[in-house]
Amino acid sequence: xxxxxxxxNFSIVAHIDHGKSTLADRLIQETDTVSARxxxxxxxxxxxxxxxxxxxxxxxxxRLNYTSDNGEAYVLNLIDTPGHVDFAYExxxxxxxxxxxxxxxxxxxxxxxxxxxxxxxAIDADHEIVPVLNKIDLPASDxxxxxxxxxxxxxxxxxxxxxxSAKTGVGIHEVLEAIVHHLPAPKGTRDAPLxxxxxxxxxxxxxxxxxxxxxxxxxxxxxxxVRMMQNGSVHQVDRIGVFRPGMMPVDExxxxxxxxxxxxxxxxxDTRVGDxxxxxxxxxxxxxxxxxxxxxxxxxxxxxxxxxxxxxxRDAIEKLALNDASFSYxxxxxxxLGFGFRCGFLGLLHLEVVRDRLEREYSIELIxxxxxxxxxxxxxxxxxxxxxxxxxxxDLTYVDHIEEPRIKATILVPDEFLGDVLKLCQDRRGIQLDxxxxxxxxxxxxxxxxxxxxxxxxxxxxxxxxxxASFDYQLTGYRAxxxxxxxxxxxxxxxxxxxxxxHRDRAEMRGRAMVEKLKDLIPRHMFKIPIxxxxxxxxxxxxxxxxxxxxxxxxxxxxxxxxxxKLLEKxxxxxxxxxxxxxxxxxxxxxxxALKMDS
Amino acid sequence: MPDDWxxxxxxxYVHWPFCAAKCPYxxxxxxxxxxxxxxDWRAAYKREIARYASETGPRVLNSVYFGxxxxxxxxxxxxxxxxxxxxKHWTFANDIExxxxxxxxxxxxxxxxxxxxxxxxxVSLGVQALNDADLRRLGRLHDVATAMTALETARNxxxxxxxxxxxxxxxxxLSDWRQELTTALGFSPEHLSLYQLTIESGTAFGDRFxxxxxxxxxxxxLAADMFILTQDICDxxxxxxxEVSNHAVPGQESRHNLIYWHGGDYVxxxxxxHGRLTLDGQRHATTTELSPGKWLxxxxxxxxxxxxxxxxxxxxxxxxxxxxxLRTTEGLDMKRYRDIAGKPINMFDINDLENLGLLQxxxxxxxxxxxxxxxxxxxxxxxxxxx
Numbered sequence: 001x002x003x004x005x006x007x008x009n010f011s012i013v014a015h016i017d018h019g020k021s022t023l024a025d026r027l028i029q030e031t032d033t034v035s036a037r038x039x040x041x042x043x044x045x046x047x048x049x050x051x052x053x054x055x056x057x058x059x060x061x062x063r064l065n066y067t068s069d070n071g072e073a074y075v076l077n078l079i080d081t082p083g084h085v086d087f088a089y090e091x092x093x094x095x096x097x098x099x100x101x102x103x104x105x106x107x108x109x110x111x112x113x114x115x116x117x118x119x120x121x122a123i124d125a126d127h128e129i130v131p132v133l134n135k136i137d138l139p140a141s142d143x144x145x146x147x148x149x150x151x152x153x154x155x156x157x158x159x160x161x162x163x164x165s166a167k168t169g170v171g172i173h174e175v176l177e178a179i180v181h182h183l184p185a186p187k188g189t190r191d192a193p194l195x196x197x198x199x200x201x202x203x204x205x206x207x208x209x210x211x212x213x214x215x216x217x218x219x220x221x222x223x224x225x226v227r228m229m230q231n232g233s234v235h236q237v238d239r240i241g242v243f244r245p246g247m248m249p250v251d252e253x254x255x256x257x258x259x260x261x262x263x264x265x266x267x268x269x270d271t272r273v274g275d276x277x278x279x280x281x282x283x284x285x286x287x288x289x290x291x292x293x294x295x296x297x298x299x300x301x302x303x304x305x306x307x308x309x310x311x312x313x314r315d316a317i318e319k320l321a322l323n324d325a326s327f328s329y330x331x332x333x334x335x336x337l338g339f340g341f342r343c344g345f346l347g348l349l350h351l352e353v354v355r356d357r358l359e360r361e362y363s364i365e366l367i368x369x370x371x372x373x374x375x376x377x378x379x380x381x382x383x384x385x386x387x388x389x390x391x392x393x394x395d396l397t398y399v400d401h402i403e404e405p406r407i408k409a410t411i412l413v414p415d416e417f418l419g420d421v422l423k424l425c426q427d428r429r430g431i432q433l434d435x436x437x438x439x440x441x442x443x444x445x446x447x448x449x450x451x452x453x454x455x456x457x458x459x460x461x462x463x464x465x466x467x468x469a470s471f472d473y474q475l476t477g478y479r480a481x482x483x484x485x486x487x488x489x490x491x492x493x494x495x496x497x498x499x500x501x502x503h504r505d506r507a508e509m510r511g512r513a514m515v516e517k518l519k520d521l522i523p524r525h526m527f528k529i530p531i532x533x534x535x536x537x538x539x540x541x542x543x544x545x546x547x548x549x550x551x552x553x554x555x556x557x558x559x560x561x562x563x564x565x566k567l568l569e570k571x572x573x574x575x576x577x578x579x580x581x582x583x584x585x586x587x588x589x590x591x592x593x594a595l596k597m598d599s
Numbered sequence: 600m601p602d603d604w605x606x607x608x609x610x611x612y613v614h615w616p617f618c619a620a621k622c623p624y625x626x627x628x629x630x631x632x633x634x635x636x637x638x639d640w641r642a643a644y645k646r647e648i649a650r651y652a653s654e655t656g657p658r659v660l661n662s663v664y665f666g667x668x669x670x671x672x673x674x675x676x677x678x679x680x681x682x683x684x685x686x687k688h689w690t691f692a693n694d695i696e697x698x699x700x701x702x703x704x705x706x707x708x709x710x711x712x713x714x715x716x717x718x719x720x721x722v723s724l725g726v727q728a729l730n731d732a733d734l735r736r737l738g739r740l741h742d743v744a745t746a747m748t749a750l751e752t753a754r755n756x757x758x759x760x761x762x763x764x765x766x767x768x769x770x771x772x773l774s775d776w777r778q779e780l781t782t783a784l785g786f787s788p789e790h791l792s793l794y795q796l797t798i799e800s801g802t803a804f805g806d807r808f809x810x811x812x813x814x815x816x817x818x819x820x821l822a823a824d825m826f827i828l829t830q831d832i833c834d835x836x837x838x839x840x841x842e843v844s845n846h847a848v849p850g851q852e853s854r855h856n857l858i859y860w861h862g863g864d865y866v867x868x869x870x871x872x873h874g875r876l877t878l879d880g881q882r883h884a885t886t887t888e889l890s891p892g893k894w895l896x897x898x899x900x901x902x903x904x905x906x907x908x909x910x911x912x913x914x915x916x917x918x919x920x921x922x923x924x925l926r927t928t929e930g931l932d933m934k935r936y937r938d939i940a941g942k943p944i945n946m947f948d949i950n951d952l953e954n955l956g957l958l959q960x961x962x963x964x965x966x967x968x969x970x971x972x973x974x975x976x977x978x979x980x981x982x983x984x985x986x
Contacts, residue, residue, distance in 0.1 A: 524819075526955055526977050549823035552975040554794040554844050556926060558612055558859040559627075559666075559873045561919050562884060565983075568922065572980045583951075 002075045007256040008183045009077045009214070011094060011127075013119050014104035015112040019134040022166040023104055023175075024062070024080060030172045031064040031076070033244050061199075061212060061258055062245040068180045076179055077258040079199065081118075086347030088472060089292055090200065091118065093274045095125040096290065097199045097214035097258065100183030102175065103150070107133040107163070108140040110149050116412050116470045119154055130178045131161035137168050153441060188255025193284040194218030194226070194277070199258070201271040203323035207239065209265035213277060214258050216288065221252040225280040226263065229287045230272050234280050235263035269325045294326040296344025297405065297475065298351055298454045299388045301332050301369035301497065302358070303340030305577055305588060309364050310339045316362035317341055320354065327354055334391065336497045336581055337367055342389055348454060367579065367588045369497045373450045376403040376478050390499040393485040396536070403478040404501075405450040408433065410443065411461070413469040418442045420464040428452035429503060450475065451501065486511055486540075488518070488594075489532040493582045497591055507533075511541035514594050521590040524548040529584055600938035602877040607863025609655075610662035610855050611685055613644060614869030615670040616891045619702075622738040623803035624765070624796060628871035629668045630891055637674045643898040644677065645684050647868040650903055652688030654878060655866070660689040662696045662855035665719075671701035675710060679717035696721055696759075696854040703749035703762075704741045711756040722753050723792070723853075724762040729779050733768055738803075750786065759851060761790035766829070767822050768796050770815035776825055777832065784836040789851040793829055794844050795822060826973050843926045843972050860927045862920040862935070868904065870894035882916050884909045913941055914984045922979050930966030940984060948981055 014020035028034050064076040081094040095101075101122040105111055122129060131150055133143045143163050150158040162178055164171030195216040204210050213220070220226070224237045241249040242259040253259045265271060273294070276287040304313045317329050328344035345351040351371060358364055375387040378400045387393060387402075409430075413421050415437070425432070425446045434445035448457075453473065461469050486507055488498035498518075502510045511533030518531045526548050533541040556564050578585035600606075618629045663685055665678060682697060698721040699714055701707050711722070726746045728734045734742060741749070753760045764783060766776050783791065798808045798816070807813040817825065830840055838846040842860060845853065858865055867874030867885060870893075874885040887904045888894040898904045911919070917940035924931040937943050949965065952958040957971035957978055967975055 526952070526957060526974060526981075548819075548974050548977055550819050550826060550973050551977050552826075552843055552973055554797045556843070556859075556923070557856060558865050558867065558875070559614075559871070561859070561875075561923060562873065562886075565915075565919055565922050568976060568980050568983060569918070571976070572983055575980065 002254070002257065004188060004256045005185050006072065006074050007077070007186055008074060008100070008179050009079070009098035009186055009256065009258060010100045010102060010179055010183055011079045011081050011098050011122070012102045012104055013115060013122055013129075015106070015109075015115045018104050018106040018109065018112070018115075019166045020080075020104055023102070023132070023134065023164070023172075024078060026166050026169060026172045027064060027076075027078065027176065028062060028245070030169070030176065031066050033062065033064050060245070061243050063242040063258070064244075066176050066180070069177060074180050075257075076176070079258065086345075086349040088117075088121075088474075089294065090273055091121055092125070092290070093197065094199055095121050095127065096288075097197055098125075098127070099186055100128040100130065100179070102130050102132050102179070103154075103156075104132045104134050105146055105150060106135050107143045107146045108135050108138050110146045111153050112468065116154070117472045123156075128183050129156055130175075130182050131156065131158045132171075132175060133161050133163045134166055136163045136170065137165035186256030188215065189217050190219060190255055192217035193282060194220055194224075194279045195284050195286075195288060196220055196226075196253075196277040197288050198228070198271055198273060198275040198277055200273055201268050201325075203268050204262075207262045209262065209268050209271055211261050211263070211265070211271050211277075212258070213253070213261060215253050215255050217255055217284070218279070219252050219254050220261065220277075226261075226277050227280045227283055228271065229276040229278060230291060230293075231270065231275075233270055235265055237261045237263045266322075267325075268323050269321075272325065294346060296326065296328050296346065297373060297450060298345045298347055298371045299342055299374065300345075300351060300371040301334060301337065301340050301342055301367075301389065302355065303334065303337040303367045303369070303497075305365035305367055307338045312362065313341070313358070313364050313366075316358050316364055317343070319362075320357060324354070326350065332389065334369075334496050336495050336579060337369070340367075344388070348458065365577075365588075367497075367591055369591050370500055370594075371454050372501065373405050373454055375405075375483065375501060378403065387501075390485050390501050391496040393499075393501070401480045402483040402501075403480045404483060406476050406479050407448050407450050407453060407473040408476045409446045409448050409453065409471065409473040411446070411469055411471050412441055412443050413465055415442050417465040417468060418444070421461065421469060424457075424460055424464055428457060429506070447476070448473075449481070449503075484535050486514075487534050488514060489530075489534060489539075490518070490522070490586065491529045491582050491584045492532075493584075494534075495581050495586070498594060504535075507535055508540050515541045515543040517594045518590060519543040519545050521593055522584065522586055525584060527583075600935070602864070602880065603862055603875065603882055604655075604658060604864035604877055606935065607861030608661040608854070608858040609658050609689075609863060610664060610858040610865040611648070611660060611681075611689075612855075612865050612867045612869075612872055612874070613663065613665050613670070613681055614867070614872040614887075615665060615667040615673050616870045617672055618667065618669045619672065620738065620740055621803075623807075624737060624799070626799035626802050626805075627668070628889055632891070636895075637677060639895055639899070641674075641677045641680050643895055643904070644681050644868060646898055646902065647904055648681070648684045648688060648866075651866045651868070651874075651876070655689075655864075655876065658689050659692050660685060660695060661692045661863075662698070662858060664697075664855040665699040667700055669702050669707075670699050671707040671710065671714070671722075675713035675717045678714060678719060682718040694854075698723055698853065698855055700725065701749075701753070702739075702741065703746035703753075705745055705748065708749040708752040711752050715756045720757060721759040721761070721853075722757050724750060724753060724760065726750070726762040726783075727765045728768065729764070729782055733771075736769065737765065747786075759789060761792060761847075761853065762788060763792040763794065765794050765796050767817050767825050769813065771817070773821065773824055773828060777828060780829060780832050784832065784838070788838070790845070790847040790853065791833070791838060792845050793833075795826065823973055827969075830969055839928070840969075840972070841928050843975065857927070860923045862923060870904070882911045884911055913939060916940075918983050921982055921984075925965070925967050925975060925979060926972075928966065928972075930964055933960070933963040933965050944982055952978060952981065 012020050060080040062078050066076050067073045079094050081091045147158040147161050162174045196213040199212040201209050201211045222240045227234050239262040241247050274291040278284045304310050326346050329341045332340050332342040377385045377387050379398055380400045430446040430448040433447055436443050482504040483501050484504050486500050486502045487494045515531045515533050528547045529545040531543045532539045575585050578587050616630050617632050697719050699719045701722045701724055703724045729743050731742045798804050833846040840846050841852050864877050870891045871889045872887050876883045885908050886906045888897050888906050894904045959966050
């Protein structure tokens with residue numbers, strides 16, 4: 001173990017593409033943590049999805065050994081945190097595990113909105129923040145302007161900002177020196193009862209659950225029996241170590257240190273992010289503050305395209321759930337889509353990530369139904385039911401009223417886009433709570449129905465603000481409103497997977513938008529197809545998809561027969577991939593695209 | 600059940616792969632070459648005919664068809680040799696049809712008498728458009744006036760003449776096409792092939808289309824209107840459709856092409872030519888080497904230009920018969936289909952499509968209606984046998 005004075009724990013806060021991963025790679029390289037032979041780009045982003053999308057889903061960590069210019073040897077622990085609102089809680093825990101942050105800003109671009117949410121998380125966690133201006137090798141680099149902007153927008157001193165090029169390596173040494181000299185050493189007492197924060201955890205096929213911990217007080221050793229304070233479960237530590245970034249065993253982890261343990265834990269569910277780990281005997285009785293259990297807020301149905309793959313999907317979901325405690329699932333049957341699962345997620349990115357992983361890692365093609373929030377249905381008999389799926393909406397004659405989840409949304413936006421943002425929030429049934437300015441940036445706070453946000457709010461926000469808005473939200477509670485279930489009928493038959501809950505006042509507009517979209521998404525058939533939106537038995541919007549009029553191969557002679565027949569067989573196979581509703585084939589993308597609103 | 604060649608006829612297809620220039624819409628196997636060894640080609644065709652004849656044994660040959668490429672660029676001596684060789688190995692039907700595809704240029708028209716002398720009885724002229732600006736856009740080397748002269752020359756030289764037009768071209772309106780087709784019918788043709796312009800991938804038009812550089816093509820509704828208009832005008836002029844894109848005065852249909860659509864046998868020789876051969880009751884699909892140079896050297900080296908020979912499974916055979924026969928107004932023989940497939944077409948699908956007015960049946964005959972022919976791909980996709 002290392003004494004506290006020679007430990008520095010930090011995270012890197014950066015907008016996407018501002019060079020966070022490249023900088024992390026450079027720090028790893030500069031400290032000889034990985035041999036040149038084993039070095040690959042973006043060392044810390046383990047999953048394909050992370051690497052491709054430039055997002056981090058699980059917290060990653062690496063221990064760097066660095067001998068400073070003053071001749072003393074330091075241990076530097078870097079935690080790379082997820083940066084998306086879906087994982088805001090996970091980010092807050094990672095931030096609590098370190099004492100400082102590097103704020104990396106692209107000196108050719110300046111501060112971007114998405115950086116703000118994370119930098120405020122760092123400020124909330126009382127971090128010391130070292131600004132780093134990256135990409136100074138580029139001709140468009142303007143460090144003075146960007147430093148000034150950091151001071152204006154974020155309100156921290158940027159006079160000592162370090163100018164680096166993670167690409168060429170210029171300034172990397174200065175960054176390491178700043179970590180040592182500007183960031184505080186962690187605090188903690190070796191003799192106190194063990195108090196370790198569970199920062200993150202994931203499943204490994206060989207080792208079981210790997211738990212990433214930050215020791216606050218006390219010492220953790222191999223073979224120690226430890227207790228998870230939230231669920232009370234007791235485990236024996238069978239491995240203990242640090243990441244460099246591969247796993248390296250150590251004898252013990254002391255105060256201020258970050259490392260991992262394994263303890264024959266079979267499910268990630270048994271390890272809650274933010275939980276406090278202590279010794280079974282002579283442990284602390286005071287857990288670390290701030291623990292929150294994760295609650296899924298967005299639900300959708302996942303169905304295999306090929307119904308024969310249902311069992312494969314079940315296996316895949318069960319395996320995935322082992323590694324993702326925040327994701328819930330239960331079996332669902334749809335008249336239209338057959339057998340599948342109703343799954344709960346932390347948010348839309350989480351949903352997409354899980355869906356991508358199922359499709360990619362388990363090679364299962366999926367139909368995803370419209371995301372929905374959890375409604376509270378108050379029945380006339382005084383009972384309350386949770387509604388995860390609009391298809392399960394009980395008969396209205398038994399329903400007294402319906403409540404929906406609301407959020408408090410905070411949006412930071414350059415003032416030139418303020419009008420568009422306000423309009424978007426109003427359109428989504430928002431109630432303005434606050435509007436303030438910081439420099440040329442406005443901060444608006446809205447009370448919004450979660451229902452209006454889960455689907456495509458973030459996409460719309462990015463689009464109307466050209467990506468310059470940051471968005472964060474927290475659930476505030478439930479409120480009654482005039483909500484109804486809207487059904488979609490294709491060729492006179494209801495398609496349960498397209499049912500949605502909508503506000504009565506917006507039903508006509510939503511219904512119209514959906515039937516128009518579906519008219520474009522469903523290919524022409526050999527007959528005309530009415531597409532309707534209805535509430536109860538009442539049709540509120542209608543479109544008619546005309547019959548196919550022309551689809552014939554102009555030339556087909558002896559030499560074409562083989563090829564043309566293959567083409568038609570391919571078309572036939574393509575049709576099988578669509579879902580049949582009565583006589584109508586609906587392509588998979590329709591189930592999601594139909595709900596996207598353009599305005 | 601009778602073999603395909605007894606049921607649908609037996610023909611010989613000869614592919615000549617060279618063109619003076621490549622057209623931007625064409626996805627056929629055609630090449631532009633400066634030097635062509637006519638003697639080598641003559642020998643290779645001769646050898647291929649002899650090889651196939653030894654497999655088929657004696658049969659009545661209903662048709663010989665020279666396609667391409669541009670077969671009117673062939674030396675008439677090659678054409679003559681092919682016809683003579685075919686006559687030596689098979690028995691010519693009394694009404695044998697010998698067709699040659701030709702471009703309506705003055706150079707080629709100058710060879711028509713020689714082709715006639717070689718034994719060609721019918722030509723199919725690639726006129727394509729009756730509008731000089733559009734001919735240039737289609738990459739054709741002739742103009743309307745030259746084409747008309749060539750048509751006249753062809754009529755004097757051959758028993759039967761057909762010509763092709765391409766419609767649904769860029770910026771072509773419904774009334775433009777009405778006028779053009781009316782003009783074409785004014786020449787009193789006995790046979791017309793009227794093709795909707797199809798953008799094929801792998802062609803110059805295909806590339807431009809993909810890059811969004813081929814504007815002014817009709818949408819589905821205009822294309823459908825043009826198709827219906829074509830049927831109306833040709834019906835009124837006494838040249839009803841006998842196939843999706845082919846119209847003829849009754850009795851003047853292309854016998855060769857009917858072999859394809861009736862599911863008959865055909866020997867295919869030349870680079871890239873396909874064939875269908877029923878041997879000992881089993882139907883085979885044959886393909887040949889695509890590259891002209893390789894085909895030629897393969898024939899002289901190994902004695903065969905064939906690349907692959909696949910014994911068709913009943914379901915492929917039946918699917919092909921379905922796809923080809925429904926193109927004709929005469930339609931499909933359901934008994935023949937059952938014999939090939941071993942089971943009938945799904946009656947539920949037929950009834951459904953009949954109720955939509957896209958198919959009609961009487962006895963064993965199943966036909967696509969006029970509306971049905973416009974959406975034939977959707978019908979075939981529905982009826983194709985499952986795996």
